[in-house]
Amino acid sequence: MLERNLHMLGGTGESSYAANSTLQKRYAAGAMFLVKEAMESLVHVIPTSETLLVFADLGCSTGENAFVTHSSVMGIISKTCKKLDRPMPEIQLLLNDLPGNDFNTLLGPALSSYKERISESMSDIGESFYTAAVSGSFYMQLFPKRSVHFIYSCASLHWLSQVPFGLSNTTQGPINRRSLWISNKSPPIVSRLYLEQFQRDFSLFLKHRCEELHSEGRMVLIIPGRVSANPSTEESSVWISWYEDSLQDLVSKGIVKAADVDSFNVPFYYPSMAEVKSIIHTEGSFEIIKDHAYEILYTNCLDVIPADTDKIWEKIINISRAVLEPLLVSHFGDSIIQPLFSSTLPKMYAKESFKEKYKLANQANLAISLKKK
Numbered sequence: 001m002l003e004r005n006l007h008m009l010g011g012t013g014e015s016s017y018a019a020n021s022t023l024q025k026r027y028a029a030g031a032m033f034l035v036k037e038a039m040e041s042l043v044h045v046i047p048t049s050e051t052l053l054v055f056a057d058l059g060c061s062t063g064e065n066a067f068v069t070h071s072s073v074m075g076i077i078s079k080t081c082k083k084l085d086r087p088m089p090e091i092q093l094l095l096n097d098l099p100g101n102d103f104n105t106l107l108g109p110a111l112s113s114y115k116e117r118i119s120e121s122m123s124d125i126g127e128s129f130y131t132a133a134v135s136g137s138f139y140m141q142l143f144p145k146r147s148v149h150f151i152y153s154c155a156s157l158h159w160l161s162q163v164p165f166g167l168s169n170t171t172q173g174p175i176n177r178r179s180l181w182i183s184n185k186s187p188p189i190v191s192r193l194y195l196e197q198f199q200r201d202f203s204l205f206l207k208h209r210c211e212e213l214h215s216e217g218r219m220v221l222i223i224p225g226r227v228s229a230n231p232s233t234e235e236s237s238v239w240i241s242w243y244e245d246s247l248q249d250l251v252s253k254g255i256v257k258a259a260d261v262d263s264f265n266v267p268f269y270y271p272s273m274a275e276v277k278s279i280i281h282t283e284g285s286f287e288i289i290k291d292h293a294y295e296i297l298y299t300n301c302l303d304v305i306p307a308d309t310d311k312i313w314e315k316i317i318n319i320s321r322a323v324l325e326p327l328l329v330s331h332f333g334d335s336i337i338q339p340l341f342s343s344t345l346p347k348m349y350a351k352e353s354f355k356e357k358y359k360l361a362n363q364a365n366l367a368i369s370l371k372k373k
């Protein structure tokens with residue numbers, strides 16, 4: 001069951017998501033202006049008699065990213081309240097992820113130090129900030145009706161609730177044998193099955209969020225996606241192709257069975273803005289206030305850039321490892337990890353041709369600000 005197996009690499013070690021989420025931090029920074037506009041307008045319309053504002057971060061994972069964004073949100077609310085001469089409301093932050101998420105790391109020392117920083121830098125907030133973890137799939141109802149004022153989700157909605165059903169469970173066996181996802185080697189039906197799964201999942205997501213949002217509620221979603229209309233361009237997910245090549249290498253060395261690679265597909269869909277908007281229109285619960293597509297260069301996503309280019313690529317691969325390792329282990333077993341990350345991938349990114357080819361590789365992001373109709 002995907003929802004039980006899916007989680008980022010927990011803890012705070014070298015390969016953990018907490019230590020490898022700078023790419024996702026850049027995604028969030030690129031859409032902060034949408035968060036700012038949504039928060040300001042929320043504070044303007046919510047009556048002063050409502051003294052509690054409830055926010056939810058869906059697919060928050062284990063790193064500090066939830067707190068980085070939230071810290072900006074608190075700053076915006078504080079400033080807007082001062083401008084309007086209204087008292088600062090109490091704030092509750094609901095942190096959601098799947099049950100396998102490492103909530104202990106999230107709610108442990110990282111949260112304590114964040115709370116300390118908040119109390120020091122925003123004395124008007126002081127003790128009036130509360131946090132709670134909510135475990136469960138965001139493709140289901142998570143919160144009571146009309147109880148949340150602001151919903152935010154970054155780098156999570158490209159995760160489908162399952163690998164599209166028709167990919168493996170066919171009478172002729174797996175149909176996407178030569179690929180882990182949608183590539184130019186996949187039969188055309190593969191991209192249709194992925195898109196249909198995304199349409200079902202995202203529509204459900206919107207329906208549930210509409211139930212949970214306050215009547216003036218706002219939502220900002222940041223979805224890794226693609227610019228091209230064609231879902232099989234490498235542009236939409238360069239890094240998956242690195243794993244495709246590496247797994248074939250492990251097959252040729254007899255470390256992994258070809259049949260296991262044939263039946264492995266990743267449960268992601270990188271939509272285009274047109275697909276996202278069409279689902280929002282068809283589902284009908286939300287008005288689009290603003291949308292924004294932007295790209296982040298992989299080679300620009302690290303907080304500290306190592307002098308050695310091989311180290312840069314090692315760190316970029318570690319970002320994908322923090323996301324993919326639990327899925328790889330659940331399909332291929334633990335024994336794949338050492339050869340894949342200590343041998344096959346490092347040999348691949350050490351090649352000059354790799355560095356040259358991918359120095360301008362980037363990830364497109366789709367940010368959408370929504371208001372409940």
Ligand SMILES: C[S@@+](CC[C@H](N)C(=O)[O-])C[C@H]1O[C@@H](n2cnc3c(N)ncnc32)[C@H](O)[C@@H]1O
Pocket residue numbers: 006007008021024025028058059060061062063065066096097098101136137138139153154155156159160161323
């Ligand atoms: C790449 S991480 C992004 C984490 C964080 N938002 C950030 O910006 O760093 C994606 C997260 O989405 C979570 N996720 C995926 N599908 C989910 C679902 N159906 N319900 C809740 N969380 C989900 C994953 O477990 C993972 O922690």
